[in-house]
Amino acid sequence: MVFSSLTFLLLFLPAILAVYFACRSIRLRNAVLLIGSLVFYAWGEPVFVLVMAFVTLTVYAGTLAFSAAKSKNAKRILFVITLIVSLGALVYFKYAAFFANQILPIFGSTAVMQTPRLPIGISFFTFQAISYAIDAYRGNVRVQKNYALLLLYVSCFPQLIAGPIVQYADIEFELKERHTTLDDFSGGMRRFAIGLCKKVLVANILGEMLSTLPDAGASVAAGWMTSLLFALQIYFDFSAYSDMAIGLGRVLGFRYQENFRYPYIAHSVSEFWRRWHISLGQFFREYVYFPLGGSRKGKHRTTINLLLVWTLTGLWHGASWNFVLWGLYYGVLIALEHGVFKYVVKQTPRPVGILLTLIAVLFGWALFYQTNLVDCARQLLAMLGVSYSSGTFAFAAWMDAATLQTLRTYTVFPLIACVLCLPILPALERFMRQRLRLMRTAQLFSVLLLTLGVALSIMNLVSDSYNPFLYFRF
Amino acid sequence: MRRKLSFLITLWWVILCGVIGVCMLLFAGRTPIVSEEENRTLSGMPSFTFSTLKSGGISESFESFLTDRFFLRSTLVDGVNTLKHLFSALTVDELLNEDGEEVFVPMDDTSTNTSEEAIQQEQESDQTQQETTTQTESSTAVAITGDTASVWLNHKDGTRTAIFTYEKTELQKAATVLNAYAALLPVGGKVHVMLAPRAQTTNKLALHLDTESGWSSEVESALQSLVSNNVVVHSAYDTLQNAVLSGEYVYFRTDHHWTARGAYLASEAMLQSEGYQTVPLTDYSEKTIEGYLGSIYLHGRNAKLKDLADQIEVFYPLLPAKSYRVSNAYKKNELPVIDETQTNYLVFLGGTTGPYRVLEGGYHTGRNMLLVCDSFGNSIAPFFMPYYDDVYMVDFRDEYYSRRDAADGVKEYVRRLNINDIYIVLSETNGIGSMYLNQLMPANIN
Numbered sequence: 020m021v022f023s024s025l026t027f028l029l030l031f032l033p034a035i036l037a038v039y040f041a042c043r044s045i046r047l048r049n050a051v052l053l054i055g056s057l058v059f060y061a062w063g064e065p066v067f068v069l070v071m072a073f074v075t076l077t078v079y080a081g082t083l084a085f086s087a088a089k090s091k092n093a094k095r096i097l098f099v100i101t102l103i104v105s106l107g108a109l110v111y112f113k114y115a116a117f118f119a120n121q122i123l124p125i126f127g128s129t130a131v132m133q134t135p136r137l138p139i140g141i142s143f144f145t146f147q148a149i150s151y152a153i154d155a156y157r158g159n160v161r162v163q164k165n166y167a168l169l170l171l172y173v174s175c176f177p178q179l180i181a182g183p184i185v186q187y188a189d190i191e192f193e194l195k196e197r198h199t200t201l202d203d204f205s206g207g208m209r210r211f212a213i214g215l216c217k218k219v220l221v222a223n224i225l226g227e228m229l230s231t232l233p234d235a236g237a238s239v240a241a242g243w244m245t246s247l248l249f250a251l252q253i254y255f256d257f258s259a260y261s262d263m264a265i266g267l268g269r270v271l272g273f274r275y276q277e278n279f280r281y282p283y284i285a286h287s288v289s290e291f292w293r294r295w296h297i298s299l300g301q302f303f304r305e306y307v308y309f310p311l312g313g314s315r316k317g318k319h320r321t322t323i324n325l326l327l328v329w330t331l332t333g334l335w336h337g338a339s340w341n342f343v344l345w346g347l348y349y350g351v352l353i354a355l356e357h358g359v360f361k362y363v364v365k366q367t368p369r370p371v372g373i374l375l376t377l378i379a380v381l382f383g384w385a386l387f388y389q390t391n392l393v394d395c396a397r398q399l400l401a402m403l404g405v406s407y408s409s410g411t412f413a414f415a416a417w418m419d420a421a422t423l424q425t426l427r428t429y430t431v432f433p434l435i436a437c438v439l440c441l442p443i444l445p446a447l448e449r450f451m452r453q454r455l456r457l458m459r460t461a462q463l464f465s466v467l468l469l470t471l472g473v474a475l476s477i478m479n480l481v482s483d484s485y486n487p488f489l490y491f492r493f
Numbered sequence: 494m495r496r497k498l499s500f501l502i503t504l505w506w507v508i509l510c511g512v513i514g515v516c517m518l519l520f521a522g523r524t525p526i527v528s529e530e531e532n533r534t535l536s537g538m539p540s541f542t543f544s545t546l547k548s549g550g551i552s553e554s555f556e557s558f559l560t561d562r563f564f565l566r567s568t569l570v571d572g573v574n575t576l577k578h579l580f581s582a583l584t585v586d587e588l589l590n591e592d593g594e595e596v597f598v599p600m601d602d603t604s605t606n607t608s609e610e611a612i613q614q615e616q617e618s619d620q621t622q623q624e625t626t627t628q629t630e631s632s633t634a635v636a637i638t639g640d641t642a643s644v645w646l647n648h649k650d651g652t653r654t655a656i657f658t659y660e661k662t663e664l665q666k667a668a669t670v671l672n673a674y675a676a677l678l679p680v681g682g683k684v685h686v687m688l689a690p691r692a693q694t695t696n697k698l699a700l701h702l703d704t705e706s707g708w709s710s711e712v713e714s715a716l717q718s719l720v721s722n723n724v725v726v727h728s729a730y731d732t733l734q735n736a737v738l739s740g741e742y743v744y745f746r747t748d749h750h751w752t753a754r755g756a757y758l759a760s761e762a763m764l765q766s767e768g769y770q771t772v773p774l775t776d777y778s779e780k781t782i783e784g785y786l787g788s789i790y791l792h793g794r795n796a797k798l799k800d801l802a803d804q805i806e807v808f809y810p811l812l813p814a815k816s817y818r819v820s821n822a823y824k825k826n827e828l829p830v831i832d833e834t835q836t837n838y839l840v841f842l843g844g845t846t847g848p849y850r851v852l853e854g855g856y857h858t859g860r861n862m863l864l865v866c867d868s869f870g871n872s873i874a875p876f877f878m879p880y881y882d883d884v885y886m887v888d889f890r891d892e893y894y895s896r897r898d899a900a901d902g903v904k905e906y907v908r909r910l911n912i913n914d915i916y917i918v919l920s921e922t923n924g925i926g927s928m929y930l931n932q933l934m935p936a937n938i939n
Contacts, residue, residue: 020552024556025514025517025556025559025560025563026552026555026556026559028510028514029510029511029513029514029517029559030511030514030518032507032510033507033508033510033511033514034511036507037511062549062551062552063549063552064549065546065547065548065549066547066549201496201497201499201500202496202499202500204500204503204504205496205499205500205502205503208503208506208507209503224577424583424587427581427582427583427587428580428581428582428583429580429581430580430581430582431580432580462499466499466502470502470506473506475573475576478569478572478573479573480560481560481563481566481569481570481573482560482566482569482570482573482574483560
């Protein structure tokens with residue numbers, strides 16, 4: 020099930036909220052939430068609920084085992100086994116075929132391993148489970164002896180499918196005690212509504228636009244438009260989901276951390292990644308970068324650590340060489356920003372920094388978007404004004420018919436999307452709230468806009484059909 | 494106070510969504526129904542079985558049910574499209590040029606099967622093709638001189654623009670297919686071929702008579718030079734040009750098909766080349782269906798196109814005619830020739846039915862024909878009835894043709910049904926260079 024579906028909006032959400040708030044005790048509420056989350060997941064992937072349960076069981080048993088271990092060595096061994104087994108499912112479903120198909124030809128085999136069907140959200144719930152195991156090993160959290168509560172943490176439906184990656188420490192207390200105030204309910208639903216509008220009214224239309232550009236290497240405009248549209252689409256799609264997850268979490272009494280903070284106003288690539296998919300960055304920083312030594316073991320080691328972390332980040336996004344390249348691309352940029360360009364980054368005026376970062380990010384999205392390396396190269400070349408065809412290089416045309424048609428069909432919509440990904444509306448609302456006489460207007464305006472947005476979203480869902488999120492299969 | 498108000502508004506929305514959801518479950522139609530507007534079947538309530546729940550397919554089908562049967566669906570769809578089109582700067586011309594249907598995408602298993610019978614048939618057809626090729630080589634009068642052949646739109650200022658350009662290899666592939674069909678026929682049989690433009694192409698001339706002077710096409714003559722003596726390639730552009738220039742209603746504006754009037758002119762050209770004296774169109778009784786918005790409109794549902802709503806002229810057969818579905822060369826259930834229940838292009842024959850179909854016009858001429866076509870054939874087929882005992886039709890596109898249902902290959906059908914002539918009528922998207930034409934090789938269809 021996805022949030023932006025009529026099944027969720029008209030049936031699941033009202034039903035689960037009704038039952039949830041009808042229960043008074045936290046135990047009953049947890050039970051309702053757990054059952055609801057399992058139904059939410061099983062609705063689309065019934066068999067893969069078992070995978071999620073298995074990963075959780077592994078981590079549950081593993082943490083109990085190593086917390087009860089007497090010696091440090093035994094504890095470490097059990098911890099490593101826990102990690103390996105819990106990561107095993109992710110490696111099998113997502114990466115086994117990719118690596119097998121790279122390695123088999125080396126030994127002269129022509130066999131091809133078929134990629135198994137990927138359980139939805141496996142990257143997210145596996146990382147959540149692992150973060151709990153690591154925190155338990157480090158002693159940062161108490162070992163959870165109740166399997167149901169641990170399963171609730173892993174499978175809680177607001178963040179199950181596409182994050183944010185919630186650390187156990189953040190909700191450890193809330194699993195046993197939480198309250199929802201009137202503000203939490205209305206504020207949470209408001210946040211959910213904002214996410215719904217971003218997804219259905221903006222991201223989906225950007226996706227439509229993108230689908231009308233079949234050849235990103237056709238012209239300079241095609242190359243840049245593809246990157247820009249994808250940049251906007253993935254931002255609105257993913258941040259929308261985070262908004263909905265955070266909003267629903269708040270309604271249910273959980274406080275999730277922010278996952279996006281207007282990334283496209285970052286003035287350096289490092290800052291971009293402190294604003295984009297924040298929970299993933301935190302995960303890799305705390306559980307991979309710091310254990311490797313971080314930046315404490317000299318410049319060379321720092322560079323190696325960064326490249327390794329970013330390769331893994333790229334691989335996390337998909338089992339394909341373009342994702343690896345994408346990750347490495349950012350690894351190199353961030354290593355340069357930490358190293359030789361450190362002073363330059365600090366001294367660059369903010370507007371210039373924002374522009375340069377945007378350009379770098381748009382090139383990065385070209386690497387991410389094109390899973391075929393040849394198409395990727397064509398797009399990158401087109402963005403640089405070069406076309407490549409039948410072995411010859413030439414200057415690329417500025418514009419092509421398909422791109423012009425797309426621009427004429429959707430005209431100012433990309434511009435509106437660009438404006439919406441800047442913190443203009445929140446700034447406007449803050450401005451109005453600060454002036455007392457405008458406060459009521461601000462509230463009324465906000466309510467009317469959201470009401471209209473939700474109604475339009477439902478209308479759009481009716482006129483569209485099935486609506487998967489981009490990060491669905493991670 | 495403000496907090497409570499905010500909470501109440503939020504609660505009201507949640508309750509409203511829940512009420513709509515419950516009403517959907519209780520009152521929305523549960524059986525699938527055909528939507529004429531959308532030209533497809535709207536989903537009904539899916540069955541909750543163990544297998545659908547286990548596979549997870551229930552999620553998609555249940556969501557389809559909710560979206561397809563939502564209250565006031567058409568109004569909502571129109572409303573959303575109106576809002577989307579607010580951003581659009583596309584002119585009516587550009588909207589009329591948008592792509593829509595009729596593009597054949599083959600399924601994975603349309604390659605030749607490996608049964609012994611199929612291999613034998615392939616060998617036989619290879620042999621036939623070799624004979625055909627020899628025949629072709631000996632009869633070639635005019636070869637393609639350049640590497641390409643184009644269809645041109647001529648402008649009044651003396652310039653011209655290529656609408657389509659085909660490579661020599663594409664023409665040769667098309668010729669191979671046509672020659673293969675010609676080889677299936679008995680002595681004296683002919684293959685008539687017409688590759689018709691869609692309305693998107695025709696309207697570039699028809700709706701711009703102030704700037705455009707006409708068409709010219711090199712393609713048909715280029716193709717004619719590559720095919721056997723018993724294949725006649727007709728130019729739809731030559732056939733329909735005068736009608737278009739004189740403002741005759743031969744193509745729809747909001748649908749990619751030709752009108753029945755346009756189909757009549759095409760059939761007239763082919764039949765007259767066969768030596769027939771054709772029945773004038775005025776001899777047919779007709780009715781008109783107003784307010785038709787076809788595939789081009791349905792593609793984007795842009796309100797700008799509503800002003801160009803078409804009318805469908807329906808010409809009734811001269812004698813009481815019948816039509817049947819044909820499977821394994823035997824007649825099965827009866828089908829309409831003119832479907833009185835339809836107010837769109839489906840009025841012609843009730844749409845496409847596979848694997849084969851026969852129209853019996855009530856005439857006794859001693860000759861039968863096979864029409865290999867796409868949906869353009871539905872409006873032209875009835876005009877062949879006065880000249881043939883049985884007009885067989887087949888549409889080999891995957892969604893209509895079932896090899897299992899057909900049982901026999903096309904060569905066998907031609908033999909068993911005593912086909913004298915074959916007419917191949919396809920739209921531009923299923924013509925030269927398309928995957929469909931390449932798939933039409935009898936060996937592939939077998």
